[in-house]
Amino acid sequence: MFSVSTRWLDDAEMTAWVRLAAVLELLPGVLDSQLRRDAGLTHYEYYVMAMLSEAPKRTLRMTALAQRTNATLPRLSHVVKRLEDRGIVERFPCPEDARATNARLTAAGWKKIRATAPGHVETVRQHVVDVLTPEQIAQLADITGAILESVDPEGNLSAVYRR
Numbered sequence: 001m002f003s004v005s006t007r008w009l010d011d012a013e014m015t016a017w018v019r020l021a022a023v024l025e026l027l028p029g030v031l032d033s034q035l036r037r038d039a040g041l042t043h044y045e046y047y048v049m050a051m052l053s054e055a056p057k058r059t060l061r062m063t064a065l066a067q068r069t070n071a072t073l074p075r076l077s078h079v080v081k082r083l084e085d086r087g088i089v090e091r092f093p094c095p096e097d098a099r100a101t102n103a104r105l106t107a108a109g110w111k112k113i114r115a116t117a118p119g120h121v122e123t124v125r126q127h128v129v130d131v132l133t134p135e136q137i138a139q140l141a142d143i144t145g146a147i148l149e150s151v152d153p154e155g156n157l158s159a160v161y162r163r
Helices: 011-039 043-053 062-068 073-085 107-127 134-151
Strands: 059-061 089-093 101-105
Touching: 011 043, 011 107, 043 059, 043 062, 043 073, 043 089, 043 101, 043 107, 059 062, 062 073, 062 101, 073 089, 101 107
Parallel strands: none
Antiparallel strands: 059 101, 089 101
């Protein structure tokens, strides 16, 4: 049942929302297709590797990695197992807490991400960065920051890239 007090979207808001929804639907497939074609990786596998590549000693606890990649531990464990089977990631007991498990990017994983990153960055540039003006890039950062504050109030993902 519709509420009389529902704040319906006006035309400008509807346009912005529908366009954002379209980007959210289409962009992951564009990124995933390039990574699958060029590197045999899914976008999520690449993201896991990227988070590990930027961590000290290319190592994170599985719980921290799950938080940084917005995954459940079972989903992350499944993906890390696939990457382990390919020699890209290794798991080992956390030296500080025997109950925890760490994931580390192997030398082969580091080589793989370094080889894969240029094509991924080019795809990001082609479909996002280069189609915007510098002013629009700044606006995009502000807009996505505001949305992240709403959907990620604890800052789990928004804190990842504060350079």
